[in-house]
Amino acid sequence: MSLxxxxxxxxxxxxxxxxxxxPACPVGAIRPVSRPSVNVLDLVGFVFGVVFFPPAFIGMAEASGGMALLALACLLPASVSLVFFTVSVRQETSWVRFFGNGFEFTQFGMRARVLYEELKKVQVRQWQASGWVAWFQSTIGSSGRRSAVLLNGAESTLTLVFKRKDGAKFTISSELIPDLQRILIGMDRAGVDLPEGISEVQRRKIRQRRERMYGPPPSEPPRAEQTNVARIAALIEHARRSIGG
Structure with a gap:
């Protein structure tokens, strides 16, 4: 190979x-925080690839003995570039978009649409990790449509864990959500129990805002109306028996 x-x-x-x-990220979608940025990840991947892949391929083709083994050893650091490229792709193709009745999780081009009424429960969980563990969990610590993670990259973050009835789990950093109350209102409207970490004062505020936005939930007829209906039904039945007698 020439220069x-x-x-x-x-x-x-x-x-x-x-x-x-x-990929075009939809308007209003929430994206993960990439640390370092996607451009830096790509640049690091290029550096590892350009430095180590050429001596590995050329050495294995031309050298012999110990030099060939040394060239083969260059494949190990060269493969690190693939890790950085994978992380970069994951960060570019991952986001979550909330709707009035649910959310859509997109990762590596795979999409999972979750309705609030399909949820079994929602939990508030403190996610803590340090160093490379936190970086790994916030970048490639997911496993597809049934266990997706979207974190803010910090060593400590307060997350919402959405658990679907079929066992799928979706974890999102609450700090990434710009209007968390709107999402809680949608859950409450769908009949999903609000997370245990929410205080009673917050619960009342959420229900009050829900009633202002969508009106009060349908309630049972007043007690007096039920009594009148029962009385009229009894009179009709009595009259029917009298005529029959």
Missing amino acids: LSALLCVIAAGGIYAALPR
Whole structure:
């Protein structure tokens, strides 16, 4: 491999990267906090790939003995670039969008639509981790449509854990949600029990705002009206028996 062909390969890689389609995040959707940024993750991945992949491939093809083993060992740090690229893709393709009756979780192009009425329960959970563990959990610590995580990247965050009746679980940092009360109102309107971590004062405020937005929930007829209906029914039945007699 000559220096010219190597430069052409690097230029081609840069062109492919620039031409890749970028997913369009819907308006109002919540995205994860990327630390470092997606551009930095891609740059680190390129550096690892450019530095270690060429000596690994060339060495395994041309060298022999100990040099060939050394070239093979270069594949280990070279593969780190794939980790950074995977994290970058995950951050670019992940978001959650809330609706009046539920939310939609998107990750790696896979979408899961969850209605509030499908939820078994919602919990408030303090998520704590440190160092690389926190970074891993907030970037690639998810496993598809049945266990999705969207965190703010901090070592300590207060999360909402939505558990669906079929066992699927979705965890979202509450700090990322701009209008948490609106989501709680939608849950309350759908008949889902509000999380235990919410105080009684907050519960009353949520129900009061829900009634202002959507009106009071349908209630039973007044007691007097029920009594009148029962009395009229009894009179009709008495009259029917009298005529029959």
